[in-house]
Each structure stands twice: as C-alpha cells, then as structure tokens.
Amino acid sequence: MNRCILISFLSIFFLWSCNNAPKSEDDTMGAVQLLPIVNNEETAASIFLKLLDKTDGDTSISYAAKALYRDDTVGIIIEVDKDVPAGINPDGSVNEETGFRKGTIKFKKSGKESDRFVAALAQLWQIEGINSMKGQAVQPLAFSSNKTTINHNKPSTSSFKLFFNEDSPVPGEVFFTFDTYKRMVEFQVKSPSHRSSILAALAEPH
Numbered sequence: 001m002n003r004c005i006l007i008s009f010l011s012i013f014f015l016w017s018c019n020n021a022p023k024s025e026d027d028t029m030g031a032v033q034l035l036p037i038v039n040n041e042e043t044a045a046s047i048f049l050k051l052l053d054k055t056d057g058d059t060s061i062s063y064a065a066k067a068l069y070r071d072d073t074v075g076i077i078i079e080v081d082k083d084v085p086a087g088i089n090p091d092g093s094v095n096e097e098t099g100f101r102k103g104t105i106k107f108k109k110s111g112k113e114s115d116r117f118v119a120a121l122a123q124l125w126q127i128e129g130i131n132s133m134k135g136q137a138v139q140p141l142a143f144s145s146n147k148t149t150i151n152h153n154k155p156s157t158s159s160f161k162l163f164f165n166e167d168s169p170v171p172g173e174v175f176f177t178f179d180t181y182k183r184m185v186e187f188q189v190k191s192p193s194h195r196s197s198i199l200a201a202l203a204e205p206h
Contacts, residue, residue: 037067037074037120044124047187049075051180059083061152064110065185074117076133077108078185080178082152087144104142105160105176107202109133118203125195129206138201140174141166155181164201172197 038044049065059082066075087099109115114133122130144150145159157179164172173190189195 034066034068034073037069038124041124045188049185051183051185069120072116073113074120075110075113076117077110079106079108084144084150086146086148088147100141100143102141103139105162107138109135118199121199127196127199130199130203132204133202134204140164140201157181165197168197170194170197172201174198
C-alpha cells in the first residue's frame with residue numbers, strides 16, 4: 001500500500017516538475033504578444049516594435065523587431081554593436097570623439113514584413129509611393145545619449161539620436177530608445193518635416 005502511494009506521489013511530482021520547468025529566453029520571447037506599431041494613428045508621434053529572437057554575433061547583437069499594423073505583422077532586423085561607448089561625459093558634456101558613430105545601429109530587411117513596415121510608415125506619415133524596404137543595411141549616424149558603455153549582458157535602457165540621410169538639407173532625426181527590460185524599441189521623430197528623409201533612407205527608390 002505504501003509503495004503504491006509513493007509511486008503515485010513520484011508520478012505527480014514528475015509531472016509538476018515538467019510543467020513548471022524554467023523557460024528559456026527564447027521560449028519567453030516567443031510568447032510575447034505583439035502590440036500596435038503606434039498608439040495614435042492620427043499623430044503617429046512614436047513608432048513601437050517588440051524585440052524578439054535575439055542573435056548573438058561576433059561584434060554585434062541582432063533582434064527581430066515586430067509589431068502589428070492593421071492586423072498585419074510588420075518588422076525589421078535591428079543590429080546593435082557590442083562596443084557602444086558613452087556619448088555623454090561624466091560632467092554632462094558631449095563626447096565628440098566617441099559619441100557619434102555610423103554603423104553602431106543597423107536596420108536590415110527581414111522579408112515581406114519589412115516591406116510592410118516601411119509601407120505602414122508611409123501610410124501613417126502620408127508619403128506616397130513607398131512599397132518596399134532597401135535590401136542593403138541602413139546605417140544612420142548614431143549618437144549615444146548615454147553616460148556609460150552599454151552592457152549587453154544584462155537588461156538595460158539605452159538612448160540614441162539617429163540621423164538618417166545626415167547629408168541632406170533636412171536630415172531625418174529620430175530619438176531612439178532601445179529597451180531590453182521591456183524588450184521594446186521606440187522611434188520618436190523629432191519633427192514631421194524629418195519623415196521624408198527617414199523613409200528615403202529606409203525605402204527602395206520609386
């Protein structure tokens with residue numbers, strides 16, 4: 001009798017352990033629910049994407065970043081260098097030497113989701129003729145608005161200023177928040193007048 005009880009107890013314990021095993025980072029990230037790309041389509045002041053599917057490379061870390069736009073999944077690959085020095089000195093002044101870098105953050109096409117991403121931006125920003133994202137990586141000039149070097153080994157929130165088409169008369173300036181706590185990125189465009197430069201950098205010419 002006692003033996004039967006012991007076997008039953010062990011069986012229940014085994015099933016409980018399997019059902020409550022710690023989930024890996026990939027399992028948890030895969031379960032994240034996608035949210036709309038904007039909070040308000042009329043203003044489209046900020047663009048949001050969830051960070052998913054982390055890939056650790058030799059010199060950079062890549063994320064598949066996705067969201068929803070009118071029931072369609074949109075997304076891009078965001079690649080961030082492992083070595084991102086501080087752009088703000090301890091006294092609060094700008095570090096001109098290390099703060100500005102091109103290629104610190106790259107945006108890459110992941111497929112049809114990326115075409116839908118730039119097309120969604122074009123619709124939200126009322127810019128015609130945009131249907132697909134560039135095939136080559138887009139590398140804006142990036143300024144690290146952080147006082148410390150980014151540590152990719154633990155969750156953190158990092159801020160940047162990105163300049164798309166920085167040589168144009170009106171570069172596309174974006175306040176970019178890279179948040180691995182919330183697994184979210186936010187693009188906040190400085191002014192509506194900068195939107196066309198941003199899309200010109202991201203989209204295939206039409």
